[in-house]
Every structure is written in C-alpha cells, then in structure tokens.
Amino acid sequence: MSSPRSDRLPAARLLPHLGVMLAVAAVLGVVVAGLAIPFAGVAGIGARNVARSMDDLPAQLETGALSQRTRIVDSEGKLITTLYDENRINRPLSQISRNMTQALVSIEDYRFYQHGALDLKGTLRAFVTNQANNGTVQGGSSITQQLVKMTLVAQAKASGDEDAIKAATEDSYARKIKELRYAIALEETHKKDWILERYLNAAYFGDGAYGVQAAAKHYFNVNANKLSLTQGATLAGLVKNPTGYDPTNSPDRALARRNVVLDRMAQLHVITEQQAADAKAAPLGLDVQPARNGCVNSTAPFFCDYVVNWLLKSGDLPGRTEKERMEYLQSGGFTIKTTLDLRYQRAADDSVAAHVAPTDQAIGALAMVEPGTGAVKALAQSRPMGRNKKKGQTYLNYVTPQEYGDSNGFQAGSTFKLFVLASAIEYNGFPLHQKINSPHQKDIPQSNYKGCPGDGAQVGVWQVHNSTSDGMMDAYSGTRESVNTFFAQLEELTGLCNPYKLAKSMGVELTNPTGPHGERVPSFTLGIASVSPLEMAEAYATVAARGLHCDAEPVTAILDEHNKPVKEYGKSCQQVMAQGTADAVNDILRGVQEPGGFGGDAGLGLSVPSAAKTGTIDSNMTVWYDGYTPTLATASMIAGANSKGEWITLNGQSLKGGYVATAHGSTTAGPMWGDAMHVIQQWLPDQDFVKPDASVVSGVQVDVPFVGGMSVEHAKDVLREAGFRSSVGNRVYSGYSYGTVAYSNPSGKAAKGSPITLYPSAGPEPKRKHKKKRHGNSARLFDWPGNGNGNGPPFGH
Incomplete structure (x- = not known):
C-alpha cells in the first residue's frame, strides 16, 4: 500500500x-x-x-532621517575614526549593486514590485507552509512591512521611552495592525524604489553594521556598488537573523544561509542554475574591517578626544546640553575635517613611546601647532587611551587645556621666561645687549614687583637662586643659560601685569591672577602657573609667527552627508606683539639650539632654523622643551606621576628602562622633542627667522646719571630720581676713595627702570712685589676702560 x-x-x-x-x-x-x-x-x-x-491610527508614518555615522578625517581626508550609535552610511539605490538588490528581493519579498503593502498570496502561502512544518520556514511580511517595523523600533529606542520600546517589539495584534496601517501609508506616498532604498539603508546586517554600505565595507571592504553575487547573497541572507547568521561568529551558518539565497535566486530565474552552483562553490571571502567607533581605536586617540570636546563646546552643534549635541554628532552623518597631519602624529607617537613607557611613573606628552594658522597638527601622550591601569591606560587627556581634557595642567618652569623677555622688549624697550649683574642668589623685596591696577602689594622677600650660570648677563646669555636672577630682575623692570596679560593673549589660559595660589606673583617668570603642552605650543607658535597669535583649532569644516559645508572655520588670529619684538625673541631663543645653548649641546639642532626654551620646575617634577621653527611649534613635556596620581620627582626614575639621575628640560624632555622633530623636519620648508631690526636690538635707552665718587646711598638716590633701580655689587679697586662708588653697570645709557649695579671702591690696588720683571704692566691699579669715571667690570667677574 x-x-x-x-x-x-x-x-x-x-x-x-x-x-x-x-x-x-x-x-x-x-x-x-x-x-x-x-x-x-x-x-x-x-x-x-x-x-x-x-481609523484610530495616524495616516502617515514619520520616517525622518536615518541615523548615520560621522567621520573624522585628517587634513588629507584620511579617516581617523567614526562616531555613531548605528554604524550606517546612506547610499542611493543607484549606488547599490544590482547583485545586492536582486538577492534581497528574491529572499525577502520576490513579488515586491507587483503587490501593494500586503502580498496576500505570499502571506497566505507562508502561513500555511509554516503551519504545515510546525515552525517558520517562509516569511510573510513584505519589505514595506519590515521597513515599518524597523522604523517604529528605531524611533522607540531613540525616545528612550520603555513603554514605547515594549509596544514596538511585543508580539501583539495591536502592533501588527499599527504596522499594517503605516505600510499602506508608505505605499500610497512613496515609490517602490524609495521603499527598497530606505530598507537597504535601514536594515541591520549584524556585527554593528547598519545599512548595506556599512555592511559591505565591514565584511568585504568594498563599497555597496561593488558587491559581487556571492557578497550580495551573503548580506541578503543576514537580515532575517543578523546575529544568528553573523559570518564573523558563525561562518558555517552564514555560508549555508548564503546558499539558500542563491538557490532562491535560481528558482526565480534571477540567475541561472550554473551561476548559483558556481557561486555556492565559492568561500565567503570575508575581509573584515574592524569597526572604529569613538576615539579609543582611532589613529590619534587624544587628538580625536580633543576634537570631540572642542566641537561639543563650540556652540556649533544643535542641542541644549553636551549630551544632546553628542547624540546629534553621532547620528548626523557628518564629515569632520581636521587639521591633523598623520605624518606628524606618527612621529610624535613614536617619539613619546620611545622615551616614556605607559607604566612608567611619569607622563610624556607632545603638542604641535602651526604658527600663523593655529592648526593643531598632532597630540601624543605616553599613557594610551583605555581603562586597563595595569597597562598604563587612561582616559585622561593630559595634552590639552582643562576645558577640553581632564588634567589640571603642569607647572611650566622656565618656559614662562618667554613672556617676561617679550614684555621687556615690547613695553620697556630693553636693549638686547644690556647686561644685568646676575649673581648665584639674590634677595628681592616682593614690593618691587608692580601688579595690575587693583592688585594688592606683594609682601615679603623673594629669594632667587640660579641652577645654571652667574655673572653679567644680557638677553642672549641670560636666556640661553636660563639664569633665574637675570629674569627676576628683568621682571622688576616689566612688572607683573604686562607679562601676565601677554601670556594670556598668546593662548595660555591663566585663570587665577591673585589669591593664595595666584599666578600673578614674582615667581611668575619661573613658571609656577599650571598649563598644558597645547597651550605652550600655541604660545611659542605666536613668536614663531612674528607676534601673530592664532587660537589653536583642530577643525577646519563640518560637512553634511553630501559633502556640503555645514560650518567652516577660518583662522582666528590677532597681532599681540610687534613683529620686531617677536623677531628679537626668535633671535635670542635660536641661541638655545646653537653650540653653547642647552639644545645645541644636547644635539637637538635641526637642519632647518629653529629656536627653543627649556623649563624645569622645583624638585625636577616636570621638565619641558618648547622648540619651534618658523612653521611648526612643538611643546615637549615629561612629568613625574605615581600610580596614585600624585606628582613626584623625575630624579631617580626609570623612563623606558633608562635611569634618570637628574632630570632637565634639555636632557630629558629635549630628546623626546628632538626625535619627533628630526623626523618631521623633512616636511618643513627651509624658512628662516627674520633678523631683528637694529632699533629693537639697541632698545629705548636713556642716560644713566654719573655716580662715580659718590657715596653709595647718594648714588642710590640719584639713580632712583632718574627712574632706575639699584643694587650693590662687590668692591673693586679703583682710583676713588674707599667706600665711594667706583662705577655703575650699566653706565652711559640703559633702558629706563633697568636695574643698575653700583660697585663700591676698595681704593687703589696694592702694589705687588715681584722676583723678576714681568712683561707689560704689572703692579698697578686695574686700568679698566673709563676707570675713574664710573665705568668698568666688577672685581672677580
């Protein structure tokens, strides 16, 4: 039977x-x-x-714009990273491979172009077939119905309303009726091609890929218009169960599902049986591209972090709060064009990594800014982005100002001498070759330092000492050798207000001028203010650009999904000091890079003209090397920091396995600067600094009263009345009576308000007895040029 x-x-x-x-x-x-x-x-x-x-349902479905990922690119348009809630890039139907559209329609709704919102024939057939097989074998929903469901679920999730999410996903009669009504509305108001295009861009294809373009790039590293038959069939098979058929997790299931799609296409005569057989014999052929979402896995994590925070605070994105603006940024499908130069970034990353390890008890950082534009070219730090503290990872951005990062900053040390030097030249006409007696230690009444209007008087005595050289110093030698007592006296001349204001105008975000921990104090010139490497790179870029300060900016434009500008950013620049002043500063600071300067002696000179300033704070906890060329300013900083986040000395630390006996700007931070800049200099133009004008070099000078032969107290009064400050140096032999003034230095002419050193006379030099006659004059008074009229160097210097 x-x-x-x-x-x-x-x-x-x-x-x-x-x-x-x-x-x-x-x-x-x-x-x-x-x-x-x-x-x-x-x-x-x-x-x-x-x-x-x-009848109770709305007649229209508000589809709105699909969420799209935002791309952040470098100055050449190369991808840095993407930002998204849903990894999606919209593509019109004309830019989607026909292989893809045919595969999707074949497996999901083969009569899509023949029926309305409901394929009654297909739905009844699917229902009966599924019942006969005790399960789901064929889908009954049309592409239009599926699109409606996707849209409602996405809208519910975006709202954050838990009840709306439940209503959009529950298996209920009410949900089905609602979806059907909207499906009818879509079919009445939109063409089939629009619905299919929307579906292909809205669908989830697994492993974080939304829309066919993102899926094509993620799984096969091709654009949607280049998808082959096998690739299209693979993606078409995913929409039914994106997680279950995910080829990165379940390649066997994905392959079997792809072959089901190919068989269906052959059954419908979309392709031939032979084409299906050939395609089924091929492997999946995956070329999976890791998804970049956010800054952690970007090519420049902390630059990316700076860009995002800069945009959120710029006021150029819609939204009342930073959270709302971030949601807009992650879904708007923008292209953020930045100033980053990936060549510079790689050089900075390599150098920082070579000098400071992530787990060292120190933080290394480099910031690079282009003079004349403010373009931030690279940011790098030794602790990588992440949460694994055992690997030294952190989310704190130590390179940027606190407004855009998380660090409170680092004391800048002698790099702040720049602001006092520039102020002395700009506002006081200080002659570059005027010498100031700069002993190893000097006690200066703090009341000598005039602040801004409204500042209270400084009290107490400031005891300043040198860690480098002593003696008679001018702007060149005092700066090249970073002589503290020279700058302490120069700051007496400038006062505190002008250097402070100049530093702010050059990009240093000073916020606490007075008070217990105020910045506008005599030790300002020694860099007691806390700053970031980016601020210092911006400040030194100002003198490199001949006094033109440009705000540091990481973004040049925001483009929409069609690459049309939404917002373009131009330079934000202002001349904050005379070009002649900047030329003089550059001429002085280039000496640091030349033989005899700290940088030159450390081998940090470049093949292109460069200048620099070192910085070291008390206890050697932070060291700096801020160097620049006419076209690039780079701030290098290394700071001691233990696992508790406490600042510690760098002395005795091991950095990248190398022992540091005593840390200095030139020998510790300098090599990190040099290793990056020696790579980058090949891309820099061979442009020189402008030679300072003779009038700036000579400065604005007034006559210094003649005081030879006067009592010391009388000489002080005379100099005070003439607008000069005075101090007393060592006794020297001279033709003047013992205890009177032998001479002053400087004499003749000097900048008004300059410190004048008075040298008391020790009387005539005693005659010496000799066993045999020496060549030349021997036993006589020191016959200094101008001896007897108040000129000459001090004894013993």
Whole structure:
C-alpha cells in the first residue's frame, strides 16, 4: 500500500486555516485591498473592530532621517575614526549593486514590485507552509512591512521611552495592525524604489553594521556598488537573523544561509542554475574591517578626544546640553575635517613611546601647532587611551587645556621666561645687549614687583637662586643659560601685569591672577602657573609667527552627508606683539639650539632654523622643551606621576628602562622633542627667522646719571630720581676713595627702570712685589676702560 501524501494537512489542522482565511476575507471587506493582517488570534475579532482600530491610527508614518555615522578625517581626508550609535552610511539605490538588490528581493519579498503593502498570496502561502512544518520556514511580511517595523523600533529606542520600546517589539495584534496601517501609508506616498532604498539603508546586517554600505565595507571592504553575487547573497541572507547568521561568529551558518539565497535566486530565474552552483562553490571571502567607533581605536586617540570636546563646546552643534549635541554628532552623518597631519602624529607617537613607557611613573606628552594658522597638527601622550591601569591606560587627556581634557595642567618652569623677555622688549624697550649683574642668589623685596591696577602689594622677600650660570648677563646669555636672577630682575623692570596679560593673549589660559595660589606673583617668570603642552605650543607658535597669535583649532569644516559645508572655520588670529619684538625673541631663543645653548649641546639642532626654551620646575617634577621653527611649534613635556596620581620627582626614575639621575628640560624632555622633530623636519620648508631690526636690538635707552665718587646711598638716590633701580655689587679697586662708588653697570645709557649695579671702591690696588720683571704692566691699579669715571667690570667677574 502506498503511503499517504506528506504535504496534505490533517483535517484537525485544516479547520483553523479555513477560519483564518475567512477572517482575512472579512477584514479585506473593511480595509483596502492588499492589506496584510496578523493571523494568530484574528478569527475571533470582528471586521468592525478592525476597521475602528485602523481609523484610530495616524495616516502617515514619520520616517525622518536615518541615523548615520560621522567621520573624522585628517587634513588629507584620511579617516581617523567614526562616531555613531548605528554604524550606517546612506547610499542611493543607484549606488547599490544590482547583485545586492536582486538577492534581497528574491529572499525577502520576490513579488515586491507587483503587490501593494500586503502580498496576500505570499502571506497566505507562508502561513500555511509554516503551519504545515510546525515552525517558520517562509516569511510573510513584505519589505514595506519590515521597513515599518524597523522604523517604529528605531524611533522607540531613540525616545528612550520603555513603554514605547515594549509596544514596538511585543508580539501583539495591536502592533501588527499599527504596522499594517503605516505600510499602506508608505505605499500610497512613496515609490517602490524609495521603499527598497530606505530598507537597504535601514536594515541591520549584524556585527554593528547598519545599512548595506556599512555592511559591505565591514565584511568585504568594498563599497555597496561593488558587491559581487556571492557578497550580495551573503548580506541578503543576514537580515532575517543578523546575529544568528553573523559570518564573523558563525561562518558555517552564514555560508549555508548564503546558499539558500542563491538557490532562491535560481528558482526565480534571477540567475541561472550554473551561476548559483558556481557561486555556492565559492568561500565567503570575508575581509573584515574592524569597526572604529569613538576615539579609543582611532589613529590619534587624544587628538580625536580633543576634537570631540572642542566641537561639543563650540556652540556649533544643535542641542541644549553636551549630551544632546553628542547624540546629534553621532547620528548626523557628518564629515569632520581636521587639521591633523598623520605624518606628524606618527612621529610624535613614536617619539613619546620611545622615551616614556605607559607604566612608567611619569607622563610624556607632545603638542604641535602651526604658527600663523593655529592648526593643531598632532597630540601624543605616553599613557594610551583605555581603562586597563595595569597597562598604563587612561582616559585622561593630559595634552590639552582643562576645558577640553581632564588634567589640571603642569607647572611650566622656565618656559614662562618667554613672556617676561617679550614684555621687556615690547613695553620697556630693553636693549638686547644690556647686561644685568646676575649673581648665584639674590634677595628681592616682593614690593618691587608692580601688579595690575587693583592688585594688592606683594609682601615679603623673594629669594632667587640660579641652577645654571652667574655673572653679567644680557638677553642672549641670560636666556640661553636660563639664569633665574637675570629674569627676576628683568621682571622688576616689566612688572607683573604686562607679562601676565601677554601670556594670556598668546593662548595660555591663566585663570587665577591673585589669591593664595595666584599666578600673578614674582615667581611668575619661573613658571609656577599650571598649563598644558597645547597651550605652550600655541604660545611659542605666536613668536614663531612674528607676534601673530592664532587660537589653536583642530577643525577646519563640518560637512553634511553630501559633502556640503555645514560650518567652516577660518583662522582666528590677532597681532599681540610687534613683529620686531617677536623677531628679537626668535633671535635670542635660536641661541638655545646653537653650540653653547642647552639644545645645541644636547644635539637637538635641526637642519632647518629653529629656536627653543627649556623649563624645569622645583624638585625636577616636570621638565619641558618648547622648540619651534618658523612653521611648526612643538611643546615637549615629561612629568613625574605615581600610580596614585600624585606628582613626584623625575630624579631617580626609570623612563623606558633608562635611569634618570637628574632630570632637565634639555636632557630629558629635549630628546623626546628632538626625535619627533628630526623626523618631521623633512616636511618643513627651509624658512628662516627674520633678523631683528637694529632699533629693537639697541632698545629705548636713556642716560644713566654719573655716580662715580659718590657715596653709595647718594648714588642710590640719584639713580632712583632718574627712574632706575639699584643694587650693590662687590668692591673693586679703583682710583676713588674707599667706600665711594667706583662705577655703575650699566653706565652711559640703559633702558629706563633697568636695574643698575653700583660697585663700591676698595681704593687703589696694592702694589705687588715681584722676583723678576714681568712683561707689560704689572703692579698697578686695574686700568679698566673709563676707570675713574664710573665705568668698568666688577672685581672677580
């Protein structure tokens, strides 16, 4: 006896199907032709109730713009990273491979272009087939219905409303009716191509890829218009179960699903049987590209972090709060064009990594700014971005100002001498070759330092000492050798207000001028203010650009999804000092890079003209090397920091395995600067600094009163009345009486308000007895040039 046909339904299971079909017929008498309805449980619902439910729904589905990822690119358009909630890049249907569209329509809704919102034939067939097989074998929803469901779920999730999310995802009659009504509305108001295009851009393809373009790039590293038959079939197979068929986790299941799609295409004569067989024999051919979302995995993590924070605070993005602006940034499909030069960034990263390890008890950082534009070219730090403290990772951005990062900054040391030097030249006409007696230690009444209007008087005595050289110093030698007592006296001349204001105008974010921990104090010139490497790079870029200060900016433009400008950023620049002043400063600071200067002696000179200033703070906890060329300013900093986040000395530390006995700007931070800049200099123009004008070199000078032979007190009064400050140096032999003034230095002419050193006379030099006559004059008074009229160097210097 032959066996009964296996495809015939038993009578017990046939009756429910007939009931469903009758219900469908009833509903179709109420709603428009082509409407699909849920089959589970619908038999007991009257057509009138269905019609009432339909009438209560809105007539239109607000689709809105699909969330798209934002791209951050470097100055050449190369991708740095992407920002998104959903990794999606919209593509018009014309830019999607026909292989892809044919595969998707074949497997999801092969009669898509023939039916309306509901494919009644396909839905009934799928329902009966699924019932016969005790499970889901064929899908019944049209592409339009699926798109409606995607849209409602996305809108519910975006709202954050838990009830809305539940209503959009629950398996209920109400949800099905709502989706069907919206499907009809879409079919009435949009063409089929629009619906298919929207579907392909909205669908989730697994492993974080939304839309066909993101999926094509992620799985195969091709654009959507280049998808092959096998690639298109693979992606088309994913939409049914993106997680279950994810080829990165379940390649065997993905391959089997792809072959189902290919068989279906052959069955529908979209492709030939031979094409299907050939394609099924091919491997998946994945070329998976890691998804970049956010700054952690970007090519420049802390520059990226700076860009994002800069944009959130710029006021150029919609939203009342930073959270709202971030959501807009992650979904707007923008291209953020930045100033980053990846060549510079790689050089900076390599140098920092070579000098400071992530787990060292120190932080190394480099910041690079282009003079004349303010373009931030690179930011690098030794502790990589992440949460693994055992690997030295951190999310704190130590390179940028606190406004855009998380660090409170680092004391800048002698790099702040720049502001006093520039102020002395700019506002006091200080002659570059005028010498100031700069002993190893000097006690200076703090009341000598005039502040800004309204500042209280400074009290106490400031005891300043040198850690480098002593003696008679001018602007060149005093700066090249970073002589503290020279700058302490120069700051007496400038006062505190002008250097402070100049530093702010050059990009240093000083915020605490007075008070217990105020910045506008005599030790300002020694860099007691806390700053970031980016601020110092911006400040030194100002003198490199001949006094033109440009705000440091990381972004040049925001483009929409069609690459049309939403916002363009121009330079924000202002001349904050005379070009002649900057030329003089550059001429002085280039001496640091030349033989005899700290940088020159440390081998930090470049093949292109460069200048620099070192900095070291008390206890050698932080060291700096701020160097620049006419076209690039780079601040290098290394700071001691233990695992508790406490600042510690660098002395005795091991940096990248090398022992540091005593840390200095030139020998510790300098090599990190040099290793980066020696690579970068090949891309820099061979441009020189402008030679300072002779009038700036000579400065603005006034006559210094003649005081030779006067008592010291009388000489002080005379100099005070002439607008000069005075101090007393060592006794020297001279033709004047003992205790009177032998001479002053400087004499003749000097900048008004300059410190004048008075040298008391020790009387005539005693005659010496000699066993035999020496060549030349021997036993006589020191015959200094101008001896007897108040000129000459001090004894012993």
